[in-house]
Amino acid sequence: MKTLIVLLVTFVQMLSAFSQKTNIENVPYHHTRLPSNPVPEGVSSFYLVYDLSKVSPKYMQEDYELSLDKITINGLTRSENEGVKIMVFPDTLSVTHYANSSKYNDKMRYNQVVTVNRTLKYKLTMPDADEAFIEDIIDGHKYIKHGEWQTSQSSAESWYINNRSRLIQEYDPEIKTKNINALSARISNAIGHGRIKGSVPIGTIKKFKKYSYPELDRALTNAKGALALHAIEDEYMPIVIKDKLQESLLIWENMLLSKNLKEKNSKVNNEVAALLYQNLLIVYGLMDEYDKVDALYQEIESLISSYHPKSWESYLENWKNYVDYRRKRVLANQR
Incomplete structure (x- = not known):
């Protein structure tokens, strides 16, 4: 648990460092943590x-x-x-x-x-x-x-x-x-299967110059409502919550289609794009959609290679540490 807390603190600090227009909320997310070294079936x-x-x-x-x-x-x-x-x-x-x-x-x-x-x-x-x-x-x-x-x-x-x-x-x-x-x-x-009353950081963007981001506020509100349905007894996310999160995922993905990493005054510039990728990685990670997570990793690595966006290499390392913390447990518990 201590490791996850350290990762979460690092993650929030990293998100907050983007710019003053970034608004990060620690969205409550209660769940049962999977063991890192699960016991064999039949051992109780x-x-x-x-x-x-x-x-x-x-x-x-x-x-x-x-x-x-x-x-x-x-x-x-x-x-x-x-x-x-x-x-x-x-x-x-x-x-x-x-x-x-x-x-x-x-x-x-x-x-x-x-x-x-x-x-x-x-x-x-x-x-x-x-x-x-x-x-x-x-x-x-x-x-x-x-x-x-x-x-x-x-x-x-x-x-x-x-x-x-x-x-x-x-x-x-x-x-x-x-x-x-x-x-x-x-x-x-x-x-053990620890009961965790925790939270996950999900971000939106405040009004920036001539741009406003009401769709990101809507995505955040929707994600909060979906994650609130997650029972602390659940080790894996129920389908009904995954379905509800699709609205937020679609908003973030559609906004990334208009990203412009070279122009800092564009609506979806380097900092906004980074926030969108983080939201996607967090939520897909909670859903255990690791094919999507890996595709995002590859996409981000390609952007780093092509555009060298500021600080993204260190961001990517932190994103991987945060998301893969659960992935390792999911893989360890597959029988």
Whole structure:
């Protein structure tokens, strides 16, 4: 999910950078996200095995156990020893520090920079398999810069010695929470069917010089109405919504027929054309119409080669990252 959020933020920033006349709306789009590593047919459960021997003191072991026992995966039920095996190994807590120095009023001053860290290893294994199909490490840490400057390096060191236990006691539970949340999110992203209350960026153009764009406003309104019909339980877009989106797609495609990438004062200039291509790629991507998506990629690449429109190469890279995020999941879930 984090990856998609980053892509979405990048996408909106990119769209907004076209010009002041661009108007981008984050249109609500609720759906069920497909897993990136779907489990085989017939597998409907998971169970956790964890080794907390490197976690101390004992109350932290109990905190980890309680938190791990609360992990849920949408689409799979929890069992005692059946289904996907998830092995979890929190590592020994480590604390690193160094003296930070600076000059102030011709005198040196010192404080301690401390990092409290506890990594968490995990493996996911399919039933009857010996090799893990996912194996990774979560690097949970807390960076602390002590705000009170000391007059010498030795006094800064003394501050660390005197406060080490307090820092561990204060921040280890926070790191545990971050680790478990990250673990839960990664597992859900890999094998779960996450319910997403999200949005997609779809744009229109404000009035520009002598040109107005009421047809783009109409296309946006129509797309919003269509996507509002998408239920959060739906993994794939129903036909009725695809049919309703055709009106918006037709408007964007027809406007591109009059594009003029060489003339910046034309109605469908470089920036307007880029916005239209983005709308088309987003919507065709949501519809899983990847033949259309690939045809648009080729068309855009041809325009880049012929006209060298400003910034389109970087736009195309971002468009592909955004649209293909779902495509990879769709392909992975084809049985």
